[in-house]
Amino acid sequence: MTVLILTCEQDVTADMVVAELDGSGVPVVRLDPADLPGPVALSGEYVHGAFRGHLSAGGRMVSMSGLRSVWVRRPGVPATRAAEPSDWLSEETSQALYGMLRSTDARWMNHPDAARRARHKPWQLRLAQRSRLPVPATLITTFPQAARDFADRFPDLVVKPVSGAHPQEPPRAVPTSRVAPDADFSAVAYGPTLLQRRVAKRADIRMTCVGDRIHAARKAVGPDADPDEVDVRFATSDTTWLPVEPPPRVAAGVRTYLREAGLAYGAFDFAEDGDGTWWFLECNQSGQFGFVQIESGQPVARSVADWLAAPGPDPVPSNGGRAWLLEGH
């Protein structure tokens, strides 16, 4: 049984996992959907009630029924390296590739549907609440008056994008910023705005979760940190990520979250306050883990490889099958 990795050519994180899989003798096919059609080819036949599909990449042919798992790492847009690329060809190719892969029995890290749903910040916040994780008071609104009322109740606020990275080429991360005490909220009417009570943090927490395995790491806020620098991605720091034992309630909450979200992989960000409470900020279903592994020494790539190589049924219904407990009933 083969592990299929969908990612671009330059992907050091994928390299780390491939090295682990190679070391264990697990067959791997790695390809970039941007190379289909061309260096990558596919074929699927539906005859007499049965389906037989094949993928070809790098001179190797693999049967779709022989796929153990699919790791959706950083795949390119299908057909973008074709001889004559077009939106139409990308759509046709995407439907062919993912439509066939969706029909296989392979396990997904992460399933495209679960991944897409998991990107919705408002949904994340609600699922974290239902998973009994502490969530800082948050408002998402286009009503200026609602923003003003919220700022009266929670005077120390940060503002963040609702959706994450700005969709330019290359995507640009928008930093979380503090809201000035005399902020004018009238512009809220022109775009949904996410306001959140600022957590006066003494550490950032990154929990990298792979199936049932949790790798929690902690990075203390430096003693001379600027309290206006609330976004760890943009802060300079002398401190490093160190392994930490998560509180049992947080570990249980994170497992509930992943199960209900149908995710096999999730990178959680928490802020630890002065009382030691871990406040949920977000769960990135495609979050990087290379930097944590290098600094903390935690074997995340090993965990990913083990999950991808494991036989048997999916421990988490990887397309989010459980989430109907939360939605749509």
Add this chain to the structure above:
Amino acid sequence: MTVLILTCEQDVTADMVVAELDGSGVPVVRLDPADLPGPVALSGEYVHGAFRGHLSAGGRMVSMSGLRSVWVRRPGVPATRAAEPSDWLSEETSQALYGMLRSTDARWMNHPDAARRARHKPWQLRLAQRSRLPVPATLITTFPQAARDFADRFPDLVVKPVSGAHPQEPPRAVPTSRVAPDADFSAVAYGPTLLQRRVAKRADIRMTCVGDRIHAARKAVGPDADPDEVDVRFATSDTTWLPVEPPPRVAAGVRTYLREAGLAYGAFDFAEDGDGTWWFLECNQSGQFGFVQIESGQPVARSVADWLAAPGPDPVPSNGGRAWLLEGH
């Protein structure tokens, strides 16, 4: 409890359903996400482990916890009618709106995840097979030799797009066409191609399914029909859609399909051959029903209104919760 309809302003099909709901005294809020922010506004607050959300449209305010169901009819792209539209604003607005709606207990027709998955033709064909519906022999390939071999085994073929409508503005439907006996398949290498055994049909079948209700209609092929005109959407015809009783096995298969796909609504196209067999061609999760209702007299709009207004839990886990039986296990 309120029914929320997401659609554009000019939508006669939605008008038909709204008339039914109004006649039953069911509260309805109809809005176009393109009008958010602006005429449509939203707000959601996450405080002390609870969520409270509101939508405002046409001067009416509705609580998200008061939504019974959401009908995703023909919604515009969020924020496209904003004062300063941009991809970034559309993404922020989409995440805010759908992220909140996904967190509610409302039932969906259809859930966005189930709808997205259901558009994949290769996945449709496999699910139809597993639902024991007859599927004409089909090949989807980028291997010219595979296409040649298939044409040897099944000499009478049609070719169709894998993905449906061509993504130009406005989208253009690509007709299904017969493959000439001496076809050169070398171009298959430049784009995935769907080849299917042609069904010599004596009628087209449209089954419009709403929850458990099936409205099956049949349109006979005219006696002087051109056998090269295989695509009913482009054929001229004197015959009309008439109600027909589906064979019990087909009705059972269609119900299995919808359940496993997590769809509350689906419009199935079949081709009836000379033996009376109904061959599955496709299931369009957003297929029109106005023309069938008008010609056949079947009360599809009434069924849609009844489903949207029905209290209680979702008869189908409407985000596709059951589909992990087929995928990813």
